[in-house]
Amino acid sequence: MKISRWYTLSLGIVYFFLLGPFLIIFAASFGAESTLSFPPRGFSLDWFANVFANEQFIRSFWTSLQLGLIATILSLIFGVPVAYALTHFDFPGAGFVETLFSLPILVPGLVIGLSMLNFFVLFGKFDVLTGLMIGHTAILFPYSVRVVSVALRNLDPAVEEAAVNLGANRLRTFLLIVLPNIRAGIAAAFILGFITSFNNVPVSVFLSGPGVNTLPIAMLSYMEYYFDPTIAALSTILIIFSIVLVQAAERLLGLSQFV
Amino acid sequence: MLKINDLRVEYEKGVPTLDHYDLTVNEGELVSLLGPSGCGKTTTLRAVAGFVDTAGGQITISGRDVTKIPPNKRDIGLVFQSYALFPHLTVNQNVAFGLRMRRVTKKDQSKRVDEALRLVDLEGLGERRPAQLSGGQQQRVALARAVVIEPQLLLLDEPLSNLDAKLRVNMRTEIRRLQQRLSVTTLYVTHDQIEALAISDRVVVMNHGRIEQSGTPEEIYKQPQTPFVADFMGFENHFAGTVSAVDTDALTVQAADTTFQASQASGDLRAGDEVWVYFRSESAQLAADAVPNSVPVNVLLRTFQGNAIEYVIQSDLGEFKVRLPEDQVRFDAGPAYLSLNPDSLIVMPK
Numbered sequence: 001m002k003i004s005r006w007y008t009l010s011l012g013i014v015y016f017f018l019l020g021p022f023l024i025i026f027a028a029s030f031g032a033e034s035t036l037s038f039p040p041r042g043f044s045l046d047w048f049a050n051v052f053a054n055e056q057f058i059r060s061f062w063t064s065l066q067l068g069l070i071a072t073i074l075s076l077i078f079g080v081p082v083a084y085a086l087t088h089f090d091f092p093g094a095g096f097v098e099t100l101f102s103l104p105i106l107v108p109g110l111v112i113g114l115s116m117l118n119f120f121v122l123f124g125k126f127d128v129l130t131g132l133m134i135g136h137t138a139i140l141f142p143y144s145v146r147v148v149s150v151a152l153r154n155l156d157p158a159v160e161e162a163a164v165n166l167g168a169n170r171l172r173t174f175l176l177i178v179l180p181n182i183r184a185g186i187a188a189a190f191i192l193g194f195i196t197s198f199n200n201v202p203v204s205v206f207l208s209g210p211g212v213n214t215l216p217i218a219m220l221s222y223m224e225y226y227f228d229p230t231i232a233a234l235s236t237i238l239i240i241f242s243i244v245l246v247q248a249a250e251r252l253l254g255l256s257q258f259v
Numbered sequence: 260m261l262k263i264n265d266l267r268v269e270y271e272k273g274v275p276t277l278d279h280y281d282l283t284v285n286e287g288e289l290v291s292l293l294g295p296s297g298c299g300k301t302t303t304l305r306a307v308a309g310f311v312d313t314a315g316g317q318i319t320i321s322g323r324d325v326t327k328i329p330p331n332k333r334d335i336g337l338v339f340q341s342y343a344l345f346p347h348l349t350v351n352q353n354v355a356f357g358l359r360m361r362r363v364t365k366k367d368q369s370k371r372v373d374e375a376l377r378l379v380d381l382e383g384l385g386e387r388r389p390a391q392l393s394g395g396q397q398q399r400v401a402l403a404r405a406v407v408i409e410p411q412l413l414l415l416d417e418p419l420s421n422l423d424a425k426l427r428v429n430m431r432t433e434i435r436r437l438q439q440r441l442s443v444t445t446l447y448v449t450h451d452q453i454e455a456l457a458i459s460d461r462v463v464v465m466n467h468g469r470i471e472q473s474g475t476p477e478e479i480y481k482q483p484q485t486p487f488v489a490d491f492m493g494f495e496n497h498f499a500g501t502v503s504a505v506d507t508d509a510l511t512v513q514a515a516d517t518t519f520q521a522s523q524a525s526g527d528l529r530a531g532d533e534v535w536v537y538f539r540s541e542s543a544q545l546a547a548d549a550v551p552n553s554v555p556v557n558v559l560l561r562t563f564q565g566n567a568i569e570y571v572i573q574s575d576l577g578e579f580k581v582r583l584p585e586d587q588v589r590f591d592a593g594p595a596y597l598s599l600n601p602d603s604l605i606v607m608p609k
């Protein structure tokens with residue numbers, strides 16, 4: 001009896017603080033007043049219209065979408081072979097390499113962003129979008145390596161050996177046997193990577209430049225000047241966008257098994 | 260057929276897991292590798308399949324030296340302990356995989372797959388995925404997948420260890436029937452003595468990366484040549500003695516104050532050699548009075564074991580176990596005689 005009451009209570013508290021803010025944003029985005037307030041007074045869809053009328057938002061949304069997709073794909077193109085090597089070969093320094101790859105997870109994003117900016121200033125003359133792509137690929141790469149490594153470790157090594165024994169070379173074994181069996185892991189890495197890139201502020205803040213913004217940066221600069229529910233409306237759209245994306249992936253590929 | 264010559268395998272440099280390893284499997288023969296966990300059975304199999312590097316020696320299959328040939332070009336059927344079926348492929352696709360790699364036409368593939376599935380009694384299950392099969396059925400798929408490529412050599416690594424006891428006995432008979440029907444040369448790994456004896460033409464007993472003894476199941480069961488094999492094959496009792504006389508096919512062994520006759524060819528043994536004498540607990544007898552080849556003992560304990568009665572007895576030669584048929588005269592705790600038939604004694608150098 002007691003336990004179940006405590007359980008209910010703590011669950012209630014967690015939900016309150018977890019979902020409360022979202023509910024406020026959600027409700028506020030439909031308010032009729034011109035400042036962000038709760039509880040909202042009146043009802044209006046003007047702020048949603050405002051979002052779509054804002055050219056900055058639309059342009060930076062496409063930038064973020066492109067950036068997210070390309071950086072995630074690049075991080076997988078580099079990450080899958082690295083994960084394969086880490087799980088299949090026992091080379092000296094494997095442990096060190098693994099730690100190295102987790103650095104971008106451990107180091108604060110702002111520090112990474114700043115270092116990358118310095119690095120690009122020193123060594124490269126990239127345009128802004130290329131810089132962003134390199135930066136985002138770098139922060140997504142360790143996630144890709146990790147998630148794909150987990151998927152690879154879950155595959156019985158004997159399954160690969162069986163394919164080799166039956167006459168498949170390493171490449172065919174990878175394409176015909178390994179890849180189909182880690183596709184859920186790759187999908188998980190993809191979703192995780194895309195969302196991480198799409199939400200990233202600290203790295204983007206340093207690497208974005210005149211005319212090229214990611215959506216979160218555009219939102220930040222909008223908020224420097226306005227405090228109306230447009231941001232709430234945009235957030236509501238983004239939350240729904242993320243939920244749909246994750247749900248669809250989960251339905252399609254049974255992603256929950258990996259994250 | 261399969262010849263392993265002076266093979267050496269090291270997982271860690273300088274520390275051999277297999278050393279001076281020689282093994283021959285003749286055409287159509289089923290040889291099992293028997294030994295305790297960690298003795299190197301799987302390592303031997305993996306060396307033959309090409310999955311572990313050799314540090315020395317030579318492996319030939321039908322006269323072709325495969326020592327340096329990569330595992331995908333060895334043309335060997337392999338059945339894994341975990342079955343290792345491809346989870347994302349159907350039974351048909353699993354079995355067809357080896358044929359696909361050999362660029363067999365689609366038509367021939369499906370014909371041979373059907374044939375192989377019929378051979379293992381799995382007709383009609385071709386469209387299922389491995390996860391939709393029982394352990395025994397998965398085992399059969401693994402077997403079909405290995406034999407469908409008509410390999411020159413079939414390797415099986417403890418194929419039955421994941422099945423329950425009853426299924427194990429059925430499957431081992433089936434594997435043997437299949438092996439004889441195809442007359443495929445087979446190397447079979449197990450740590451189960453009974454399985455090895457039941458299924459093999461020849462049993463190779465291994466210990467610490469070396470071969471202790473190789474022979475027919477009967478030879479291994481009845482005439483172990485080393486203490487390790489005797490222990491492993493269930494000779495529960497042994498005592499130390501000295502050879503006092505050798506004859507053409509009999510030995511006399513002196514142990515404590517007793518003289519024993521053993522009907523065994525002397526081999527390398529000579530008078531004066533220190534020896535171990537082994538006997539099974541089922542092959543000994545208890546007697547109320549002294550008889551030839553007997554030693555006075557003290558019965559310590561009697562336990563009922565269904566079809567047998569087991570006695571724990573103490574003598575000058577040590578403590579022994581004796582198992583007598585349940586319907587024989589019973590002995591109570593106290594003095595008696597342990598009588599040992601000369602045929603049941605195995606004498607080996609210490």
Ligand SMILES: Nc1ncnc2c1ncn2[C@@H]1O[C@H](COP(=O)(O)OP(=O)(O)OP(=O)(O)O)[C@@H](O)[C@H]1O
Pocket residue numbers: 270271276294295296297298299300301302303450
């Ligand atoms: N990949 C490996 N790396 C290092 N040592 C290994 C490796 N595989 C096996 N060994 C060692 O080699 C020895 C022989 O192992 P092996 O797997 O051949 O034994 P086994 O006879 O098959 O035993 P089991 O009955 O338990 O399967 C063991 O001491 C084991 O710890």
Ligand SMILES: [Mg+2]
Pocket residue numbers: 300301302416
């Ligand atoms: Mg083994």
